[in-house]
Amino acid sequence: MLGAMSDVESAAKPLTPRARARAQTIADIVRLGREHLAKQGAAALSLRAVARDLGVVSSAVYRYVESRDELLTLLLVDAYNELGDAVDAALDACPESDHRARFAALAHAVRSWALREPARYGLLFGSPVPGYQAPAERTTEPGTRVVRALIKVVDDAYREHGGTPAQTRPPAVGPGLHADFEAIRAQLGSTLSDDALARGTLVWTALFGTVSFEVFGQYGPETFRANDELFDLHVEHLAGLAGLG
Amino acid sequence: MLGAMSDVESAAKPLTPRARARAQTIADIVRLGREHLAKQGAAALSLRAVARDLGVVSSAVYRYVESRDELLTLLLVDAYNELGDAVDAALDACPESDHRARFAALAHAVRSWALREPARYGLLFGSPVPGYQAPAERTTEPGTRVVRALIKVVDDAYREHGGTPAQTRPPAVGPGLHADFEAIRAQLGSTLSDDALARGTLVWTALFGTVSFEVFGQYGPETFRANDELFDLHVEHLAGLAGLG
DNA sequence: TGAAAGTCAAGAGCACTGCTCTCAAAAGTT
DNA sequence: AACTTTTGAGAGCAGTGCTCTTGACTTTCA
Numbered sequence: 001m002l003g004a005m006s007d008v009e010s011a012a013k014p015l016t017p018r019a020r021a022r023a024q025t026i027a028d029i030v031r032l033g034r035e036h037l038a039k040q041g042a043a044a045l046s047l048r049a050v051a052r053d054l055g056v057v058s059s060a061v062y063r064y065v066e067s068r069d070e071l072l073t074l075l076l077v078d079a080y081n082e083l084g085d086a087v088d089a090a091l092d093a094c095p096e097s098d099h100r101a102r103f104a105a106l107a108h109a110v111r112s113w114a115l116r117e118p119a120r121y122g123l124l125f126g127s128p129v130p131g132y133q134a135p136a137e138r139t140t141e142p143g144t145r146v147v148r149a150l151i152k153v154v155d156d157a158y159r160e161h162g163g164t165p166a167q168t169r170p171p172a173v174g175p176g177l178h179a180d181f182e183a184i185r186a187q188l189g190s191t192l193s194d195d196a197l198a199r200g201t202l203v204w205t206a207l208f209g210t211v212s213f214e215v216f217g218q219y220g221p222e223t224f225r226a227n228d229e230l231f232d233l234h235v236e237h238l239a240g241l242a243g244l245g
Numbered sequence: 246m247l248g249a250m251s252d253v254e255s256a257a258k259p260l261t262p263r264a265r266a267r268a269q270t271i272a273d274i275v276r277l278g279r280e281h282l283a284k285q286g287a288a289a290l291s292l293r294a295v296a297r298d299l300g301v302v303s304s305a306v307y308r309y310v311e312s313r314d315e316l317l318t319l320l321l322v323d324a325y326n327e328l329g330d331a332v333d334a335a336l337d338a339c340p341e342s343d344h345r346a347r348f349a350a351l352a353h354a355v356r357s358w359a360l361r362e363p364a365r366y367g368l369l370f371g372s373p374v375p376g377y378q379a380p381a382e383r384t385t386e387p388g389t390r391v392v393r394a395l396i397k398v399v400d401d402a403y404r405e406h407g408g409t410p411a412q413t414r415p416p417a418v419g420p421g422l423h424a425d426f427e428a429i430r431a432q433l434g435s436t437l438s439d440d441a442l443a444r445g446t447l448v449w450t451a452l453f454g455t456v457s458f459e460v461f462g463q464y465g466p467e468t469f470r471a472n473d474e475l476f477d478l479h480v481e482h483l484a485g486l487a488g489l490g
Numbered sequence: 491t492g493a494a495a496g497t498c499a500a501g502a503g504c505a506c507t508g509c510t511c512t513c514a515a516a517a518g519t520t
Numbered sequence: 521a522a523c524t525t526t527t528g529a530g531a532g533c534a535g536t537g538c539t540c541t542t543g544a545c546t547t548t549c550a
Contacts (some may be wrong), residue, residue, distance in 0.1 A: 073343025176471030209454015226421030
């Protein structure tokens with residue numbers, strides 16, 4: 001889709017009927033691919049199945065999409081942009097000045113999109129598809145939209161009042177979550193408070209989030225040379241968050 | 246491996262030569278599967294390739310392993326236990342009393358194993374393999390070893406002195422990481438301090454870690470009913486960590 | 491208008507996958 | 521020695537990505 005459309009756009013000619021039909025077919029392929037991706041995940045994405053749904057023989061789709069990996073790249077960019085759009089929309093609906101609310105909006109936008117599109121989220125942030133290497137020149141720009149938005153939020157906050165230290169009063173735990181924590185305490189024989197368990201689960205998931213980013217190469221190829229130091233810092237903060245003085 | 250051995254063990258008979266050979270063959274299959282998994286990832290794991298390496302025709306391996314999914318389960322349990330062993334070993338090498346050091350040891354054990362075995366880590370904590378559903382009765386016990394160890398660390402600390410509040414003095418940033426942060430600031434036109442960037446990256450990865458846990462179902466099937474509340478709490482803490490008062 | 495150029499879908503085919511079935515040989519048991 | 525169980529081989533089915541050739545169609549241009 002992107003490739004074909006940019007070809008057409010760069011030519012700046014009125015679309016010939018043929019070019020229109022071609023762009024439409026590629027758009028259809030991406031749409032069907034997205035549906036398959038959403039249903040079964042990236043590893044199960046099959047060009048032949050897309051061809052069947054398109055009502056065409058399997059070899060025909062190769063006229064429009066170079067390979068399965070090419071389609072995967074199209075879908076990757078597609079998904080990154082949809083997530084980026086969701087985050088941008090959530091931020092736009094927030095007052096410029098309330099930085100905490102803006103962060104919360106960003107976080108919730110990421111989560112709702114991920115829950116709505118688990119397989120596509122998995123393509124972006126899960127284990128890499130074997131044998132597939134995303135072409136950086138096409139994926140880094142859309143792939144960094146969320147981080148850039150996050151940095152802007154934090155940057156704005158610091159520019160305004162130089163980083164407020166974390167509040168220490170624990171946020172309130174609602175009844176539903178309290179019941180979950182009760183069950184966990186019973187199951188594991190733990191005596192940790194609701195607040196400690198909330199922090200603990202965050203430390204747990206954050207630990208694996210940090211490790212996953214490094215293992216799956218989601219920081220970007222050349223972002224961090226001092227990965228060990230970065231991880232040590234993160235562990236320090238997580239230990240503090242867990243309450244391990 | 247597990248199935249066969251438990252059959253033999255439950256019979257409590259001395260191993261017949263045939264049973265010995267069978268157990269050995271299954272062990273070989275798991276070993277070869279682990280090698281393939283480590284090289285190409287779960288989605289590319291092929292029973293036929295394993296059969297070739299074993300020097301046997303493809304249908305023969307079905308005498309030992311019910312299906313590809315069955316082999317995947319074997320490898321899943323295998324990986325969980327190796328990670329669990331690594332964490333336990335790291336904890337055993339730590340003084341009982343230094344809870345912060347124990348947490349750091351656990352974290353570093355997870356990270357080194359993950360970096361050593363990226364594809365197997367991906368099987369455990371990446372996007373789910375399409376069409377494969379891990380049998381809970383065989384995977385939950387080994388799959389929860391790390392969390393249980395983590396909870397024990399935190400529990401011990403709280404039992405001893407009731408949860409020390411997080412220290413507020415920022416940990417020192419080394420020269421290597423400082424250079425990385427300089428590059429990031431230059432690239433993004435940010436003026437955030439090293440400490441703010443360290444916290445920011447942790448917030449970033451932690452956000453996606455938390456979302457991934459929920460999307461990929463790594464909390465366990467029935468652990469949290471109040472997922473929304475839990476996420477809100479996590480966002481609160483992350484906002485605090487990011488310095489968004 | 492008519493021929494050349496460009497574009498397209500179809501089909502066959504290759505090498506791979508998971509998995510099932512049958513059959514004969516090997517191994518263990520009585 | 522006869523019988524039973526276990527095992528490996530091979531064929532086969534349905535699926536995959538991808539390539540190549542062939543014939544038909546559309547656009548362009550003289």
